[in-house]
Amino acid sequence: MVKIASVIGATGYVGSAVVKSLFEHGFDVVRAASRSPANASWLSSLGxxxxxxxxxxxxxxxxGSSLEELGQLMRGSDAAFFCAGFEEQSPSTIDFxxxxALDVIKVAKQENVKSVVLTSSGGSTNPAGLTDSTPKSEVLHFSDPSAQIAAGKISPAAKTLMEIRAFEAVGRDHANKITDAALASSSPRLCIMVPNLILGPQLDPGPIKGNSLPWICKIVKKQRMNESIPNDSMSIIDVRDLASLHVACALNPSASGRYFGVNKSFPWREILNTIAEVHECYVPPPLNEAEDYESKVTTQFDHTRKNSLGVALRDLESTLRDLVEYLKSKNAI
Ligand SMILES: NC(=O)c1ccc[n+]([C@@H]2O[C@H](COP(=O)([O-])OP(=O)(O)OC[C@H]3O[C@@H](n4cnc5c(N)ncnc54)[C@H](OP(=O)(O)O)[C@@H]3O)[C@@H](O)[C@H]2O)c1
Structure with missing residues (x-):
């Protein structure tokens, strides 16, 4: 039988990697959505x-206004991926x-699409008072969206609220417990990927864009993080591995609920030293003598649920090596 998937946000950094990964995992047809199909023809080379x-x-x-288009896109699909999104600090980001996400779930239900995978973000996993040494759990740790909005963190609040409302729409609570058995059994299987910093080559052949690559480019060019190495950590995943996790969620009939899209949290000292190993022109800034780097704990994660998806993740060096090669090929560093 022909395996079909629909990807909303297919031209994006994450969405295009999902398109490619779907073909690598046995899908025959991928319906790739874009606001401007004429500019998205490069996607054809991914399958x-x-x-x-x-x-x-x-x-x-x-x-609401796109239900007909969504229906055409998702009709006959085995799985739908909602990878569209942006990070503007504006209330409209929450609405979007x-x-x-609710429209995608609604249309998936109408069109009998078995699974829906949403791309969220780690901004949804920060309850007040959680320390770095407590392993974060997908089923225990949720940000408070009202506190996020009050603090002006609108884009993370958008992801937190998207998750809450999406779980409600499939008859579950935020911890993925069934709260409405009839709704849960008549709804698509919902998985939510929760990544932080995403790195690795961009598939779009156009200019480097998006949320993470322009920023990391500035770091490699020493326009940022040039004075001293921050005594902090960053949770990272390779975009290709994140895509494989999305696809594994769709393919595994028992996958359900939230999954960290994170390899692990790396100290900046390790990240910047690894960039230096794979990019001969880069010299990391000095350590800050006032900081105690040895005692700093990186953000801890409970990796059990993510590991249950069975995706082998690249190490940091492989991700950064391929990223640097890609940035060089674009004359960006
Ligand atoms: N990149 C990161 O490091 C990172 C980290 C954590 C979470 N995330 C989250 O992951 C998701 C994907 O991020 P990304 O980096 O892949 O973003 P991206 O590269 O900017 O791609 C965004 C996608 O959304 C689509 N889109 C935007 N507005 C749309 C609209 N009005 N109608 C239809 N499609 C629309 C775009 O499609 P067209 O322009 O072709 O229409 C594009 O495919 C976002 O929610 C982001 O917040 C990203």
Missing amino acids: PEGGVQIMPLTLTNEG MVNN
Whole structure:
């Protein structure tokens, strides 16, 4: 039987990696949505001839207006991926993430799509008072969206609220416990990927763009983080591994709920020293003598649920080596 998937946000850094990964994991057809299909023709090279079907889709902040387009996109699909999104600190970001995730779930239900995978972000996993040494858990740790909004953290709040409302829509609570058995049994299987910093080569052949690559480019060019190595850590995943985790969620019939899309949290000292190993022109800044780097604990994660998806993750050096090669190929560093 032909295996079909739909990807919303297919032209994005994450979405395009998901498109590629779907073909690597046995899908035959990927319906790839974009607001401007004419500019998305490069997606065709990510699969076999005729495998990528590029379709128009313009989502609004209010949602609701794209149900017909979503229906056409998702009809006959085994799985749907909602990788669209942006990180503007504006209330409309909340509307966009929540309303469109709910529309995707609604249309998946109508069209009998078995699984829906949403791309969220680690901003949803920060309850007040959680220390770095307490391993974060997908089923225990949730940000407070009201506190996030009050603090002006609108984009993370958008992801927190998207998750809460999406779980409600499939008859579950935020910890993925069933709260409405009838709704849960009549809804698509919902998985939510929760990444922090995503690194690795961008598939879009155009200019480097998005949330993470322009920033890391500045670090490699020493326009940022030049004075001293921060005594802090960053939770990282390779974009190709994150895509494989998305696809594993769709393929594994028992996968359900939130999954960290994180390899682990690395100290900046390790990250910057590894960049120096793979990029001969880069010299890390000095340590800050006032800081106690040895005692700093990196953010800890409970990796059990993520590991249950059975995806082998690249090490930091492989990710950074491929990233540096990619940035060089774009004359960006
Ligand atoms: N990159 C990171 O390090 C990172 C980390 C954590 C979480 N995330 C989250 O992961 C998700 C994907 O991030 P990304 O880096 O892949 O973003 P990206 O590269 O900027 O891609 C965004 C995608 O969303 C689509 N899109 C935006 N507005 C749309 C609209 N009105 N209607 C239809 N499609 C629309 C775009 O499609 P077209 O322009 O083709 O229409 C594009 O494919 C986001 O929610 C982001 O917050 C990213």
